[in-house]
Amino acid sequence: xxxxxxxxxxxxxxxxxxxxxxxxHKEDLLKKIYQENFHPVLHFVLNNNxxxxxxxxxxQEAFVAVWNNIRKGQYQPREGISIAAYLxxxxxxxxxDKLRSVQFKRTERLAEETIELAEEDSNTEQEDRIRQVRExxxxxxxxxxxxxxxxxxxKASLRSLAEQRGWTxxxxxxxxxxxxxxxxALLTKKPIS
Amino acid sequence: xxxxxxxxxxxxxxxxxxxxxxxxxxxxxxxxxRMAADPMLREQVTTVELMIAGIEEASFRNMTDSFRNDYxxxxxxxxxxxxxxxxxxRRLSVAAIVLVMAGAxxxxxxxxxxxxxxxxxxYQPDEGWVxxxxxxxxxxxxxxxxxxxxxxxxxxxxxxxxxxxxxxQSDTLLYFTGAAYMANNDIEKALPMLMKITCQPASIFYxxxxxxxxxxxxxxxxxxxxxxxxxxxxxxxxTILLQxxxxx
Numbered sequence: 556x557x558x559x560x561x562x563x564x565x566x567x568x569x570x571x572x573x574x575x576x577x578x579x580h581k582e583d584l585l586k587k588i589y590q591e592n593f594h595p596v597l598h599f600v601l602n603n604n605x606x607x608x609x610x611x612x613x614x615q616e617a618f619v620a621v622w623n624n625i626r627k628g629q630y631q632p633r634e635g636i637s638i639a640a641y642l643x644x645x646x647x648x649x650x651x652d653k654l655r656s657v658q659f660k661r662t663e664r665l666a667e668e669t670i671e672l673a674e675e676d677s678n679t680e681q682e683d684r685i686r687q688v689r690e691x692x693x694x695x696x697x698x699x700x701x702x703x704x705x706x707x708x709x710k711a712s713l714r715s716l717a718e719q720r721g722w723t724x725x726x727x728x729x730x731x732x733x734x735x736x737x738x739x740a741l742l743t744k745k746p747i748s
Numbered sequence: 749x750x751x752x753x754x755x756x757x758x759x760x761x762x763x764x765x766x767x768x769x770x771x772x773x774x775x776x777x778x779x780x781x782r783m784a785a786d787p788m789l790r791e792q793v794t795t796v797e798l799m800i801a802g803i804e805e806a807s808f809r810n811m812t813d814s815f816r817n818d819y820x821x822x823x824x825x826x827x828x829x830x831x832x833x834x835x836x837x838r839r840l841s842v843a844a845i846v847l848v849m850a851g852a853x854x855x856x857x858x859x860x861x862x863x864x865x866x867x868x869x870x871y872q873p874d875e876g877w878v879x880x881x882x883x884x885x886x887x888x889x890x891x892x893x894x895x896x897x898x899x900x901x902x903x904x905x906x907x908x909x910x911x912x913x914x915x916x917q918s919d920t921l922l923y924f925t926g927a928a929y930m931a932n933n934d935i936e937k938a939l940p941m942l943m944k945i946t947c948q949p950a951s952i953f954y955x956x957x958x959x960x961x962x963x964x965x966x967x968x969x970x971x972x973x974x975x976x977x978x979x980x981x982x983x984x985x986x987t988i989l990l991q992x993x994x995x996x
Binding site for chain 2: 580582585586589590611615618619622623681684685686687688689691692693703704707708709728729732735736738739742743
């Protein structure tokens with residue numbers, strides 16, 4: 556089974572290229588990786604008291620965790636563990652954690668013990684802060700969201716963002732600052748003029 | 749901690765440049781020294797760092813949400829559909845096995861002349877004992893007898909078992925505890941109680957205990973013991989039941 560999982564990713568690209576896809580948000584390749592590796596997670600969750608929706612939720616979280624660990628340098632491609640296997644193990648651990656949670660306390664069957672993953676992030680306080688930022692980010696207006704996403708996530712230059720919007724570069728810089736202040740005000744619940 | 753202290757635009761640009769690794773080595777070292785000496789600056793840097801991380805993660809999640817939405821129909825993906833089929837087939841197989849076993853068990857017990865059918869035909873719970881609610885010692889027994897006679901066999905057995913566990917071994921107590929277990933369809937617990945009475949031919953419960961012990965063995969398909977103990981009873985159905993058991 557593990558070999559089959561890893562084979563599916565080998566069909567996509569080599570490990571370094573996959574890491575680059577996560578780091579540089581190459582959407583087409585990430586989508587392919589996402590789709591090719593869902594099957595083992597679905598299979599695992601279905602066989603351990605979960606539903607298809609549970610599998611999708613867990614897989615989503617695992618995919619984000621892999622991305623976070625790659626950009627923090629906590630995962631390096633090496634012999635013995637491919638990203639496909641790494642992704643599957645994180646999803647597996649997350650599902651086992653959920654089975655042990657209060658909601659599933661009466662569930663008796665656990666397929667396997669949690670697999671040790673030293674690379675998995677466990678800074679819950681920081682995760683909580685980041686979650687707060689995410690929640691407030693969606694409250695920002697669309698223009699601010701687009702501008703901040705373009706600059707911080709897509710790594711677009713201020714010049715290109717300014718050109719797309721018919722602004723000067725200085726205006727783009729100033730608007731970006733204002734959007735960040737709006738976001739900070741939302742996070743600290745302070746009204747901004 | 750997200751600071752509520754305003755971050756001036758020039759300082760914001762400086763912090764952002766530091767976090768994005770755009771400062772040269774000297775400027776970065778100088779900035780590090782300023783942070784070491786200024787807690788407020790450290791807080792401001794942490795705030796901007798968390799905000800950028802949150803924006804990136806929100807954007808990444810937004811992208812994976814679109815992946816998920818593009819990939820919702822399992823039926824379009826044969827390998828996943830196959831996994832679901834295997835899973836469903838496994839469940840159906842288990843269900844089929846359970847149904848076949850349940851059918852076989854029902855047939856075994858309900859077919860004419862079957863042990864289960866004979867047991868159901870000849871077993872009637874003992875009607876119970878006259879309660880007098882006399883002494884305090886009798887009270888607990890009598891109270892449980894009320895439960896027994898009103899069909900609350902579990903409660904009766906539990907109360908009497910407690911008395912037995914405390915050391916009492918009277919034949920009345922043992923017999924009715926066995927009777928309560930048997931009425932509750934718990935043959936494994938009933939039989940040891942009844943067998944203690946079958947060792948006491950002088951007991952007024954001896955003949956009845958032999959009958960019920962015989963029925964219990966019959967239910968366990970132990971026909972030799974069933975015939976032995978039913979033979980020692982004086983139940984009105986003893987002869988006809990023995991005839992049927994000897995055909996087994």
